[in-house]
Amino acid sequence: MTNPDYLTIQIGNKIKSIRKENGWKLGEFAEKSGLSIAMLSKIENGRVIPTIPSLLQIIQTLNLNVAEFFSDLKSNEExxxxxxxxxxxxxxxxxxxxxxxxxxxxxxxxxxxxxxxxxxxxxxxxxxxxxxxxxxxxxxxxxxxxxxxxxxxxxxxxxxxxxxxxxxxxxxxxxxxxxxxxxxxxxxxxxxxx
The missing domain is CATH 2.60.120.10 (Jelly Rolls)
Known part of the structure; x- marks a missing residue:
């Protein structure tokens, strides 16, 4: 069974990592994505799981396709x-x-x-x-x-x-x-x- 909190942290870490690879500060990322700094900070730090529309908006802002984004996310072990x-x-x-x-x-x-x-x-x-x-x-x-x-x-x-x-x-x-x-x-x- 997958632990949803584990995936929340993985998704947040991946978003933060890609944002930093692009050289964007959190404020710049918020401006590009149309999401608030506070919400992006919570998502990146694994405090909340993004809604599907928000996640799709983030993935699009990062210039990734959905399959590529999820390809290396894994569930935790049994x-x-x-x-x-x-x-x-x-x-x-x-x-x-x-x-x-x-x-x-x-x-x-x-x-x-x-x-x-x-x-x-x-x-x-x-x-x-x-x-x-x-x-x-x-x-x-x-x-x-x-x-x-x-x-x-x-x-x-x-x-x-x-x-x-x-x-x-x-x-x-x-x-x-x-x-x-x-x-x-x-x-x-x-x-x-x-």
Whole structure:
């Protein structure tokens, strides 16, 4: 199944990239396309999906045909129970055209309906031990400091600083710190509500 938010971000990134290849500022693009700067900014930054007439207007302004525009857009993979991301895979996003020094990195965009969220900071020293556990809902971990081995069902992930993992908490899991230094993780729980 295709995640519509994922495609929204891909469409926005592609529009922004082609606009910049043409050497157009956002204001110039707005003038050429007949759409407002505010709307184009929201589209480029993946905050809104353009309507079909607006998207066709943008594609025409960029001098592309519709088939060419969509040819390399791809849907995200089928959810296998986890999404593992290396730091090198994060996408840089410029949310505000005129901002200086604000570097947003899109780590994960995945919709989860009917859930509450809990955020924790977990520090694991080298002596930390526990059995695998299962939790109801989804979990997201981001390794802030150190390195660790994360066992998720039959999968084993080796996380370095900046890596992240999103997974179905129902899969038995345990982080293991096999290094002498402590590991620090940001842990976000998405607890599903019935």
């Amino acid at each position: 959810f296998k129970g986890y999404i593992f991301r290396k730091k090198s895979e994060y996408t840089s996003v410029n949310k505000e055209e005129e901002s200086i020094g604000y570097n947003y990195q899109l780590i994960l965009n995945y919709p989860i309906e009917k859930s509450s969220m809990e955020i924790s900071l977990l520090t694991l020293n080298s002596q930390a031990k526990r059995s695998s556990v299962s939790t109801s809902g989804f979990e997201y971990i981001y390794l802030i400091k150190g390195s660790l081995k994360f066992e998720l069902g039959k999968e084993v992930f080796h996380l370095e600083e900046g890596d992240s993992l999103f997974f179905d908490g129902n899969i038995p899991h345990v982080p293991k710190n096999e290094q002498p230094e402590e590991a620090v993780l940001l842990v976000v729980y998405f607890i599903t509500m019935n």
